[in-house]
Amino acid sequence: MKNLLKGAVTGVWLLLIGMSAAFANDGSKLWLDYQPIAASDALHGEYAAAVKAISYQTSTPTIAAAVEELQLAARTMLGQTPTAARSTRAAAGSVVLAFGRDRAISSLKAAKELAALGKDGYLIRTANGNIYVLGNTDKGVLYGTFHLIRLMQTRRSLAALDITEKPAFDVRILNHWDNLNRSSERGYAGPSIWEWDKLPDTVSTRYKDYARANAAVGINATVLNNVNANAAFITPEYLEKVKIVADILRPYGVRVYLSLNFNAPVSIGGLATSDPLDAGVRQWWKDKTKEIYSYIPDFGGFLVKANSEGQPGPQDYGRSHVDGANMLAAAVKPFGGIVMWRAFVYTVDAGDPMYDRAKQAYLEFMPFDGQFADNVIIQVKNGPIDFQPREPITSLFGAMTKTPLMIEFQVTQEYLGHSIQLVYLAPMWKEVLDQDTYAGGPGSTGAAVTEGKVYPFAGGVSAISGVANTGTDANWTGHIFAQSNWYSFGRLAWNPELTSAGIAGEWIRMTFTNDPGFVAPVEQMMLASHEASVNYMQPLGLHHIFASSGHYGPGVWERIRPGTRPDWVPEYYHRADSLAVGFDRTVKGTDYVSQYFSPLKETYNNIETTPENMLLFFHRVPWDYRMKNGRTLWDEMCYKYTEGLDATREFQKTWDRLEGRIDAERFKEVQYKLREQTRDAIWWRDGVLLYFQSINKLPIPYELERPINSLEVLMNHRQRMSSTSAVPGAPRVEPTSPMGIVQPSRIPPPPPFPQRPRQ
Ligand code: GCV
Numbered sequence: 001m002k003n004l005l006k007g008a009v010t011g012v013w014l015l016l017i018g019m020s021a022a023f024a025n026d027g028s029k030l031w032l033d034y035q036p037i038a039a040s041d042a043l044h045g046e047y048a049a050a051v052k053a054i055s056y057q058t059s060t061p062t063i064a065a066a067v068e069e070l071q072l073a074a075r076t077m078l079g080q081t082p083t084a085a086r087s088t089r090a091a092a093g094s095v096v097l098a099f100g101r102d103r104a105i106s107s108l109k110a111a112k113e114l115a116a117l118g119k120d121g122y123l124i125r126t127a128n129g130n131i132y133v134l135g136n137t138d139k140g141v142l143y144g145t146f147h148l149i150r151l152m153q154t155r156r157s158l159a160a161l162d163i164t165e166k167p168a169f170d171v172r173i174l175n176h177w178d179n180l181n182r183s184s185e186r187g188y189a190g191p192s193i194w195e196w197d198k199l200p201d202t203v204s205t206r207y208k209d210y211a212r213a214n215a216a217v218g219i220n221a222t223v224l225n226n227v228n229a230n231a232a233f234i235t236p237e238y239l240e241k242v243k244i245v246a247d248i249l250r251p252y253g254v255r256v257y258l259s260l261n262f263n264a265p266v267s268i269g270g271l272a273t274s275d276p277l278d279a280g281v282r283q284w285w286k287d288k289t290k291e292i293y294s295y296i297p298d299f300g301g302f303l304v305k306a307n308s309e310g311q312p313g314p315q316d317y318g319r320s321h322v323d324g325a326n327m328l329a330a331a332v333k334p335f336g337g338i339v340m341w342r343a344f345v346y347t348v349d350a351g352d353p354m355y356d357r358a359k360q361a362y363l364e365f366m367p368f369d370g371q372f373a374d375n376v377i378i379q380v381k382n383g384p385i386d387f388q389p390r391e392p393i394t395s396l397f398g399a400m401t402k403t404p405l406m407i408e409f410q411v412t413q414e415y416l417g418h419s420i421q422l423v424y425l426a427p428m429w430k431e432v433l434d435q436d437t438y439a440g441g442p443g444s445t446g447a448a449v450t451e452g453k454v455y456p457f458a459g460g461v462s463a464i465s466g467v468a469n470t471g472t473d474a475n476w477t478g479h480i481f482a483q484s485n486w487y488s489f490g491r492l493a494w495n496p497e498l499t500s501a502g503i504a505g506e507w508i509r510m511t512f513t514n515d516p517g518f519v520a521p522v523e524q525m526m527l528a529s530h531e532a533s534v535n536y537m538q539p540l541g542l543h544h545i546f547a548s549s550g551h552y553g554p555g556v557w558e559r560i561r562p563g564t565r566p567d568w569v570p571e572y573y574h575r576a577d578s579l580a581v582g583f584d585r586t587v588k589g590t591d592y593v594s595q596y597f598s599p600l601k602e603t604y605n606n607i608e609t610t611p612e613n614m615l616l617f618f619h620r621v622p623w624d625y626r627m628k629n630g631r632t633l634w635d636e637m638c639y640k641y642t643e644g645l646d647a648t649r650e651f652q653k654t655w656d657r658l659e660g661r662i663d664a665e666r667f668k669e670v671q672y673k674l675r676e677q678t679r680d681a682i683w684w685r686d687g688v689l690l691y692f693q694s695i696n697k698l699p700i701p702y703e704l705e706r707p708i709n710s711l712e713v714l715m716n717h718r719q720r721m722s723s724t725s726a727v728p729g730a731p732r733v734e735p736t737s738p739m740g741i742v743q744p745s746r747i748p749p750p751p752p753f754p755q756r757p758r759q
Contacts, residue, residue: 025663027475030213031487031510034076034153043155047078050131050158052093054084057102061251062138066097066145069212073149092129097145099135110134113164120220120253121166124148131161139220139253146216154509165494168451171338171463172493173221173257174214175303175408176470180230180238186412186551188419189471189478194224199241207245210470211252217490222249222468223257227305227342231264234288243295250298257300257340262324263312264288275317276327289331301337302328303379308345321364322371329373338461340406341372343380343396348565356583356590357567358384362395370402374460377404382432382446384592385573387415387467388543389534392604392614393432395595398439398449404460407432407450411485412469414551416533419469419478421677422651422670423533424526426488426500433496438597447496464493479673480666483511484526501527518661525654528647534613535644536681540637541582541610541617545570545688553680554687557715575620576695581633582616593618612636623696634698641685642704648678687714 025033037044051074056063067084075081082095088103090096098104105111110123114136117123122135122144133144147165151158177185178192195204214222224242225233232238246256265271265284275281292299306313306324314324325341332339346360365378372378378400383391387410397405409429416423433447440454448454452462466489469477477483488503504526508519537554538545547555548568558570566572574581585592586605593605603609604618612628615621625633652674659667686707689700694711 023663024665027480027483027511027666027669028209030209030476030483031153031507032209032212032216033511034073034149035513036079037077037152037155039079041155043152043157044078046158047074047152048080049093051078051082051095052080053091053095054082054097055087055090055094055130056084056097057086057088057104058098058100058138059086060138062142062253063097063099065212065215065251066133066138066142069142070095070145070149073152077152090128090130094130095145095148096130096132097141098132099138099141104132105134108132108134117164117166120218121164122147123165124161124163126159126161131158142215142253143218150216150506150510154506155514167218167494168447168462168496169406169464169493170461171221171300171406171465172219172490173223173300173340173463173465174219174411174468174489175223175227175259175465176468177226177228177412178224178468179226180232184471185226185228186410186414186467187469187471188412189469189473189476189482191472193470193472193476194245196238196241200244203244203248206472207248208252211249211254213486214249214254214490215252217487218494219490220253221255221257221300223259223303223340223465225259227259227303228309228311229259229261229305231261231268233258234260234264234292235268236291239292239295246296246299255298255300256296257303258292259303259305260328261312262304262306262314263316273317274312276314276319276323277317282327282330285328285331289335289337293335293337299335299337301332301339301375303340303342304328305342305344307347308342320368322368325376326371326373329376333373333375338375338377338463339373340377340379340463340465342408343378343405344386344408346567348567354590355567356585356592358395358585358592359590359595362399362595365396366399368403369400372403374457377406377461377463379406379408379463379465381408381410382429385543389416389530389538390428390431390541390613391543392617393435393437393446395592397446398437398444398454398597399595401439401455402457404452404457404462405450406463406465407446409464409466409489411466411489413482413485414467415546416530417677417680418552419473419482420552420673420680421533422479422481422525422529422674423485424481424488424500424504424529425485426492426503427527427530429489429492430496430500433492436600438600444597451496466493475669480511480670481526483507487511512662512666515661518658521654521658525651529651532644532647532651532681535640536648536684537644539640539644540612540633541614541619542574542688543583543617544573553717554684554691554714556688556691557711574616576692578696580620580622581692581696582620583618584620585618589620623698634692634696635701637692638689638700638704641689645678645681645685645705648674648681652678682708683714683717687711687717690714 054067054070071081096104108127114123114134119137120140120143122140124144125132133141133148135141135144178194180196182191184192193206263274265274265281269284271280271284305311307315314320325339328339343361343365345364346357349355380394380396381387384394385391413423435446436442437444437449439449444454469482469486484507487507491498491503504523508522545556547553548558555570560566560569560571573583575583593601607619610618621633623634627636655671655674686709690707690711
């Protein structure tokens with residue numbers, strides 16, 4: 001009877017395997033979709049023999065989470081649930097989870113090796129017929145367990161394992177730009193996953209899944225609310241809700257942080273001022289911080305956007321960034337918290353025709369180097385403008401030698417196609433992480449300077465952040481492939497030396513299938529997607545020529561109008577006239593290049609050595625300038641836009657050929673979105689080329705496909721608004737940063753952009 005039952009269970013499970021490609025799959029399991037492995041697969045036998053049981057010595061909520069995950073993975077992939085026991089003796093075929101003073105560590109003589117791996121690192125080793133997953137802390141063990149599961153998900157052998165891992169950054173943090181009413185600034189996947197309207201009574205099961213997904217890629221921190229912050233988040237009513245979320249994330253090693261509104265002492269504290277040098281204000285923050293820690297004992301600290309895009313800050317009181325940041329640092333210091341102070345500032349000097357937004361963060365922050373408290377870290381966007389499809393690395397990286405800096409990437413695709421376009425961002429982030437700043441000589445890459453490898457920041461933490469792309473859409477991120485950006489942010493935060501191809505390959509296998517006929521073409525498509533999007537939106541160093549209402553389609557025709565901030569308008573960035581196009585940031589222009597170290601400064605200052613993919617970011621270039629391939633700039637621009645569009649058509653073909661290799665639900669969803677992507681790439685290519693053509697009067701090379709739309713139609717094409725989608729019925733909240741919306745103007749072309757010779 002027992003055998004009969006066993007046979008029936010196995011039969012059902014085998015049936016599931018056979019049907020898995022046909023099953024509906026809404027993508028909600030992310031990279032934790034443990035697909036069944038056929039018993040006929042040689043690896044099935046190997047895995048089944050290796051994970052018969054789980055043994056651990058010290059029981060903690062985090063160890064329990066590791067056990068639960070491994071059991072779930074084995075049950076789903078292998079049809080067998082390993083027994084778990086608290087014991088110091090493991091039967092052969094066990095996975096032994098051990099940390100701290102657990103006996104397995106001394107019996108394997110692993111203590112010394114482990115000591116070098118820090119609190120999140122781990123060691124996975126095959127010995128005595130078992131697999132040992134060892135860490136200094138239970139968190140290390142959890143990360144190691146997810147690594148072990150990943151090996152099975154990607155069909156790697158578990159024989160003779162000897163793996164050591166240690167994360168590059170201490171804090172690997174997501175920033176949710178999520179509001180109280182559950183709208184999400186620059187979010188394209190539905191309302192916020194944080195159900196403030198339902199908490200603390202109703203607790204979504206998604207919180208735990210969010211924690212699992214993050215732990216699986218090594219993300220260990222999260223800021224729950226928008227940097228355009230509502231002070232209500234630190235009132236008791238909301239702290240009670242935040243506490244529930246923090247309690248659920250804690251076993252998975254994800255620490256909670258909050259964004260602050262600098263004016264909170266006035267707006268919720270009833271004080272007359274928020275001046276950071278006022279004794280009453282300082283005491284208010286100390287008391288408030290103590291209160292926060294009474295709810296969340298491992299609270300991570302604060303993220304602050306101050307004096308930027310209308311947010312309050314110390315400058316409102318004639319004080320400095322240092323005054324503001326150090327006041328908050330003093331409040332969190334006794335509890336081991338940190339302050340992440342953003343350098344996204346760009347005070348406009350509209351009267352100065354040489355004003356350059358790219359220079360502002362450096363100008364405002366460099367004078368303070370060495371003055372910030374040791375638990376302050378400055379959060380700096382990867383590029384000097386604003387998360388554009390391609391920008392050079394921000395000049396501040398490496399420049400501040402006595403202050404830790406953290407890179408802020410944007411996982412949500414504000415300027416990269418929202419959740420409509422397939423754009424895999426790892427290659428873009430790698431450009432920044434791998435870029436040599438030469439700050440401390442060659443090899444001072446973006447990663448190295450922020451890891452603290454070039455200037456050791458005594459006492460300071462290292463960190464890296466990504467603006468989250470999650471929402472309540474079934475697949476979490478709106479576009480299935482946008483999941484890969486969340487995934488790769490975590491993987492690169494753990495190890496910036498991983499390759500984009502390696503991460504893509506893992507993600508595809510874990511998310512869809514190990515079928516090589518699927519993995520290889522999809523990996524190629526993902527790797528080509530960023531360059532394609534740059535080409536059909538803003539090639540050759542063009543930047544910020546998006547429609548200002550929503551940052552989706554082209555807005556290249558938007559003009560600077562009296563009363564509008566020039567640096568919110570595309571014309572400010574492209575500066576096109578009948579003779580030339582581009583932004584002169586050389587020493588003869590705004591001199592932004594001088595904020596870089598040599599030889600990067602000279603490379604960018606010289607039009608001949610500037611990489612052509614950043615040409616118009618640094619130079620104002622005549623339309624008839626000869627590119628390295630012999631084409632004129634204008635012809636090359638036409639080619640690049642066409643190349644980008646053609647690539648999207650190739651993506652459609654690639655995808656269509658894969659029908660049947662994965663479930664129909666995700667296949668159709670992606671197929672539909674790829675169609676939209678091509679449509680919108682046409683909008684971009686035709687729109688930008690026709691607009692520039694209306695200025696330079698040059699023909700589009702005759703061998704290239706002709707525009708199929710009139711400029712007028714394209715300029716009035718429906719503009720997609722930022723989907724700051726709130727829960728139904730909740731009051732709509734617009735992004736709190738003013739958007740400077742400028743209606744498309746009609747041709748004729750703009751007058752030449754004012755150029756002032758430098759003194
Ligand atoms: C959260 C850009 C975005 C804003 C965002 C801001 C920031 O300007 O468009 O929505 O505000 O960056 O990073 O603070």
